[in-house]
Amino acid sequence: LINLSALYSNYIDSLKETKERDPYRLFISDVGKCPRQVGYRLIGADKNYVSEQTLINKNIMFEVALHMEEMMMSALEREGILIAFQEDVEVYDRENWGGRLDFVADVEGIRVVEFKTVASGAFRHGLDYPHYRKQSMTYDMYCRDVYGLEAVPLLPFFDRGGTNTWQYEEVQPDDHLIASLMDELDAVRVDAQNDMVISPKLPKKLFKRSYEKQLVYEPPWDCGWCDWSDECNPDMGKSVWAERKDSREPWTVKKAADRELLMKWATKELENIHE
Numbered sequence: 001l002i003n004l005s006a007l008y009s010n011y012i013d014s015l016k017e018t019k020e021r022d023p024y025r026l027f028i029s030d031v032g033k034c035p036r037q038v039g040y041r042l043i044g045a046d047k048n049y050v051s052e053q054t055l056i057n058k059n060i061m062f063e064v065a066l067h068m069e070e071m072m073m074s075a076l077e078r079e080g081i082l083i084a085f086q087e088d089v090e091v092y093d094r095e096n097w098g099g100r101l102d103f104v105a106d107v108e109g110i111r112v113v114e115f116k117t118v119a120s121g122a123f124r125h126g127l128d129y130p131h132y133r134k135q136s137m138t139y140d141m142y143c144r145d146v147y148g149l150e151a152v153p154l155l156p157f158f159d160r161g162g163t164n165t166w167q168y169e170e171v172q173p174d175d176h177l178i179a180s181l182m183d184e185l186d187a188v189r190v191d192a193q194n195d196m197v198i199s200p201k202l203p204k205k206l207f208k209r210s211y212e213k214q215l216v217y218e219p220p221w222d223c224g225w226c227d228w229s230d231e232c233n234p235d236m237g238k239s240v241w242a243e244r245k246d247s248r249e250p251w252t253v254k255k256a257a258d259r260e261l262l263m264k265w266a267t268k269e270l271e272n273i274h275e
């Protein structure tokens with residue numbers, strides 16, 4: 001039989017414009033991503049192997065997401081509250097940066113709206129993706145004066161599988177944080193131009209798992225989905241440091257060593273909290 005999904009995917013490809021791109025260009029969508037990962041992209045490192053069918057599936061999913069975004073655009077336009085859609089954003093104070101926002105709309109105040117479509121199975125984790133927040137904070141920072149923004153950025157998460165109810169989040173801007181993340185990426189680019197990717201691997205973090213019944217120390221989600229994890233070879237091991245029977249019970253640790261690890265982790269976290 002003809003592979004109809006391949007035929008569909010090839011058709012999608014035929015509609016795409018091929019653009020010449022500077023390989024060292026940075027994008028607002030890079031802000032908040034693992035800097036090492038961005039470095040791998042800049043030096044053109046080989047991505048992990050994925051099967052042809054997986055590539056086809058990804059292509060089709062991407063196309064579905066674009067279609068939903070266009071429908072959202074029409075819905076906002078129909079209500080008379082759309083101000084901008086898919087507009088280039090000028091990063092006026094840095095060299096060789098670019099970006100394209102999803103929407104600016106008057107949703108109880110003029111604001112940036114970054115529309116995220118997430119697969120049903122990944123929906124709960126999708127809400128944890130920190131770089132989406134940083135991305136919308138960056139668009140907000142560079143669009144504030146251009147569009148006369150009146151409200152904080154809005155981040156709607158839309159389940160493209162139709163299983164979960166939409167979630168919305170209002171993101172609080174933090175220009176200082178964004179400037180430091182962009183500085184970090186500027187430094188990564190200098191390293192990449194010298195053929196080095198020396199940014200540290202992402203550290204493991206402590207998460208509540210199994211319906212808040214386990215405290216698990218594990219790599220951040222980025223590593224699990226990173227296109228360059230074969231190259232980077234992160235430690236994907238997980239350790240359960242504490243458990244409880246249900247979310248109202250106190251935590252218990254099985255080994256004294258786990259208590260020590262928890263204490264060390266908490267002390268380090270406290271050091272990073274600035275008043």
Ligand code: SF4
Binds near residue numbers: 200202229233234
């Ligand atoms: S595997 Fe993890 S640490 Fe390594 S580049 Fe990817 S996201 Fe970064």
